Amino acid sequence: MANLVVSRFVDHQPWHRQSVIFRRVGLHIDRDVMSRWARKLAWLLAPLGERLFAYIREAAKIHGDDTPVTLLGNGEGSRIGHFWVYLRDDRSSGDMSPPAVAFRFSADRGGAHPAEHLADYQGYLQADGFAGYNALYRNPKTKAPRDIVKVGCWSHSRRKFTDILEKSPSPIAAEAVVRIAELFAIERDIKGAPPDERRRIRQSKAVPKLEALRVWLETQNRGLSSDSNLARACRYPLNRWQAMIRYCDDGRLEISNNLVENALRGVALGRRNWMFVGSMKGGEAAALFYSLAGTCRLNGVEPEAWFTDVIERIGNYLINRIDDFLPWRWQASKLSNDLEKAA
Missing domain, CATH: 1.20.1440 (de novo design (two linked rop proteins))
Incomplete structure (x- = not known):
């Protein structure tokens, strides 16, 4: 499972291409099966994704952006969905708090989506001039300033x-x-x-x-x-x-806003290969995996080792200790254990 997820969301290999690769060595896994497995795994890892996004919203400043992707319909043709991305990374200003990135998926680019994502956020939002962000900065009815400050x-x-x-x-x-x-x-x-x-x-x-x-x-x-x-x-x-x-x-x-644009590169590269998202649930699962893999990358964590360990243990782990699996904490714990074994 870790290999499948990393191959898709880090190395940009679509399910059908992975299926062909496996068949060459005698392992037959249909691409639809891979997709179902990924959605089930996303359900298992969802609490960790929510905790990751909560950590990002604790920052005084976050970066926001979005990118389009083709979303297939149920007999109604395709339409344009969107991945929204939110980044916490203050290393340029000397703050060495762990960086983190979170993606969200929607079926359109309506301003209601960032308004929902950042409903409880207070601080600076560094983003482009997209009009859909306007409701974050001022109340649409009263025009009074809100607790989110726009940065160009x-x-x-x-x-x-x-x-x-x-x-x-x-x-x-x-x-x-x-x-x-x-x-x-x-x-x-x-x-x-x-x-x-x-x-x-x-x-x-x-x-x-x-x-x-x-x-x-x-x-x-x-x-x-x-x-x-x-x-x-x-x-x-x-x-x-x-x-x-x-x-x-x-x-x-x-x-x-270059920092968050760099975080979107993985989606842009992957989109050239897998070309579309098959469903809303598929888009939401993809957003979660991009969040987790992207945060691993930002913290110098090897993603397949991280996914392997977390998949093995998270099902029986205490929910009030789920922060142990945040990539930077996981890495620190792993290094500590390695030092103890070496001693």
Whole structure:
């Protein structure tokens, strides 16, 4: 079971390909059987997935994003489902709390889904400009601020300009990329520094560059056709300016959402091979396995060894001690036991 799960969700081998590989050595396991096994295993591991997501929501800052995937229907054709991802990783600001990632699956991209996922969260959410997140920041009826504070992403803003440059030369887009690159250069020098130090350097070096960039973007935008791609690229950070500069006020925050985009790479690679999700239950199971495997990767834990041990023991384990199986705790316990045996 551990081998099947790791092959699918770490090494991106779809069930039918694994079935063919096994048949070559005389082991006949139908792909539908593998899929059913995986859903049953997901049921067994679900409490651990919930505990993992609860740990992420305890952080003062989390990163959020989503990615589409084809979802097969029951005789109704396919549609576009979505994996939502939430990441806790504060190592760039000197906080060595274990990083963790959690995925959720939905049949559409409605804003109700992140609202449900983060219903009890209080803190910073670093995400792109997707309108579906808006209800997280303000009450739709009263417009009063909520306990989740929006933080923008300069990588998304930069991408608007690089997309233009890929199609045709543009001095304005080129200068925008250079100006944004100067902001990222500041971040490279303070990676891993404590929050107070990061804030101090950003206030002295990044804030003047940001103010100059704001004035420059406003000037360029006034001379452009309002429906041009270049004007839209200029307006993207201007329309979100307070969220875009918020990272300068708190050293725990990041200049971009690149950390969570890295966490989505496994899904993007796997999607090219398995191509679709067969059902809602299949998507929910996949989200759980991506959460567990992704957290193993973030903590340097060998995923097949972890899944093997957890699958063997979790069924008879005390529910109030389930945190023992969180990858970083499991790794620490394993190292401790290995040292005792060596002694």
